Amino acid sequence: MDEDFEIVIIGAGMSGLGMAARLKEAGRHTFTVLEKAASIGGTWRDNTYPGAACDVQSHLYWYSFGEQPDWSRTYAGQPEILHNLERFAESQGLTEHIRCGTEVTQATWSDEDGRWLLRTARGERLRARVLITAWGQLNLPAWADIEGAERFTGTQVHTARWPGDLDLSGKRVACIGSAASAVQLVPAIAEDTERLTVFQRSANYLLPRQDQALSDDERAGLLAEPHRYDELREGLYRERDGWAVGLRDDGNPVRGEFLRVAEDHLAGQVADEGLRERLTPDYAFGCKRVLISDDYYPAVSRDDVELVCEPITRIEPEGVRTADGRLHDVDVIVHATGFQPLDRTGGAEIVGRNLLTLREAWKNGPEAYLGVSVSGFPNMFMLYGPNTNLGHHSVLFMVECQIDYVLKALGSLDGDRDRTLDVAPEVQRRYNEELQRDLAGTAFAAGCASWYKTGDGRVVNNWPAGIEAYRERTAVFEPRDYTR
Template identity: 35%
Template sequence: MAPRYDAVVVGAGFGGIGAAIQLDRLGLGDYVVLEREDDLGGTWHVNHYPGLAVDIASVTYSYSFEPNPHWSRLFAPGAELKKYAEHVADKYDLRRRMRFGTEVRGARWDDNEQQWEVSLADGEVLTSRYLLAATGFLSQPYTPPFPGIDTFEGKIIHTTAWEDDFDVTGRKAAIIGTGATAVQLVPELAERAEALTVFQRTPIWVVPKVDAPIPAAVRTLFERVPATQQVARMVNTTMLEALMVIGVLHFKQAKPLNRAAGLLAKAHLRTSVRDKRTRRELTPHYDFGCKRPTFSNAYFRAFNRSNVRLETSSIERITPRGIVTADGTETEIDTLVLATGFNLWDVNFPAIEIIGRDGTDLGKFWRDNRFQAYEGITVPKFPNFLSLNSPYSYSGLSYFTTIEAQMKHMGRLFGELVRRGETTFEVTERANTEFLDRVTDKLGSSVFYGGDCSTARSYYFNQHGEAALLRPNSTVSTYRHAVSFPLDDYRYGATSIPEVPSA
């Protein structure tokens, strides 16, 4: 029985959009993109809290093949990222292949028919030759199980479910969390709330944000001479590479650069916050890069306001009218803002149940046998499956580096399928093991294993203490691998044939 679709793509964020564009380029135009939300854009559709902006310069946080000369600022606000996603989808005619409000419950490989069966929440089952999971790294919001949270009588709002008409003016608010989202949101809340208490479990490294409006003349230049924007992209990418690849991934060889980044952040803190005790509490006690750093010129200064207080005692329970910390102090509030991030390793890898060859459950496979994916995109025992947000796939600091590397990998892999006249592929155990050994060895030089990350509580680390998210390569190296990986790292044709061990 022929499958209904060439491919099913799960997720209509930037990863899914990139995958769809590449499927069209490869001649696999009979596909469907399934999205649980009511529109495309992924995180830039779901998130619209005050102060939302990209934390990577816009010229880099975008597709290299689809530059946008109209960014209003160096770090564009979230609404412009959403608009950019809509522009790309419309230009490449993707909307007609998208189904919104469609929740995927799971997918199972049918070895007899050599196809995927994708089950939807409404009971419908779709069949496809290929399955592409583009559910993103930050798609499963997390709310810690604080005792008593169900008894709170005030307003509770999670940053991923922000209500545009919600006004914090005059309220006694608390925000739990001090990650990248809180860094953007705290200054906005501080401007309006009568009182704001920031509950911090782990301080975050914050460096100055070199942000400014992009003059109309520059935007016009980018539009008329695209090469100028390409140069700007190259310069910014090079700076990010120095920060991430050298200072973080090559920590052992480049400790001075990592230390310099930490000193810059500490100097930024010292010149921004007046109170000595607050500065001390906002200072991380782990090496720069253990937890994703962020950029802001307003976060630290918010703590100089008389209506803002930093609370570092752990939360014991939530009462109907406030929050009680471990020292017995109760902070009375009427509004609780949850900037508690996302659950990557328990429910996001993978975000849906995926059953491969021989009944192998992907989530169980990863947890029993280490989180792993060959070149950050394919997994043994999962034929015709591409995981676009996988362990060891995130390269550099811009998500678009990862997306475009995976698009290139798809191009090489499917090109070989066509050359062989086959329709089925599966990465070999040998190739997957060799890749896992290489990245594990390379990460031994990173700050994650060579530095002090004991107090970071970073989402880079999984529940086994492995830093299994980032790929230890430069952007150039990642792209080179994507177009030159050995073609015999895959088996082609019927997947029921067992792999022949190498001599």
């Protein structure tokens, strides 16, 4: 017999847990959260590589509701964030709603009974009136497609699947990739390895991180006087939302100041002129993800660390061969090569009206209305969907806007048990045409290749403005935007 729920959430990461907590707060208890992994935490469960941490200040990277954590640092590391997520799930009474080790393989909409039918890898069948996806944008690792990788006789790992027992002491290590994960990993392992070789395809803009531990007095004061915590959070929020203009491609002063800081940071930390030249980006500021670090430049400046910019031609049993013919002998290859951001289906087959699959609907790239609703998929809402990623702020604020929007949509369903909500095709089309016009004026749409874009250059990951603009767009749920 099928299990019947009002709401099924797929994913128990930051977004899914936040949605579940708000459902309970609203008095909605007939829901379940399906998590394919053995435990909760999403990206903070998966990314356990040395140095893994958040690029947004700790006091911003949390929900606006519930108890605020006692953060130990300006920028929290992965273990602390995961610990706080586990505490949050417990304190909010969510554990009784979460089923770990439950991978959804298919979800199919039925117009006949107005329900989603979900099937899991274990053969379970669940029905839900409303389906909420919270599988994130960056959860499927992307391995570098390099000839000969299968012949390497050493150890190969991906940063998002880091083995807990991996010991790099005295090893010759190759790090393929030099972006967000590598910028954290390289300084964390450089002192342990015999030699570390970093393979860089393109340089990054790097800003100072200015991370520091918080003293016991600072932590106690913030917890004892909640208004100080709120003031700190609000100040950080306003400052960072003002940075959004710096990602406009129009020569504005904020953008100019960011560029100056990045250039000064590089010049101040890298004395070698040749290395500095190789670490200088050749594309517009913000076209690729802007990174923050206090210790990456010093790490790649070490005598036992080499930055290689020659393209990789193949992997051989003993190491990595580059286009100049050189073989880099290594014992371990780390793929710091990111994720598959264009696969937004969480690994499941999502089937909407007229047997339209989400993969088919998105064959030219993901798109949605407000990043939340996709035409042809009734009563399905996405958290952290297309075009809701940010380049300047905590994406959790975007997710909270989406959660509020979904709660309003659920309210519109309450009065009519036969009602369904399917965003009108023309509403979705007009919204995305407007969105792409706005994105055309941003650095995201500049000439470089990045994971923000499809192959034809359409930006499908990022939002073009500040959070307040998105909050305004999602503040009202308009039923007329949806058909039955």
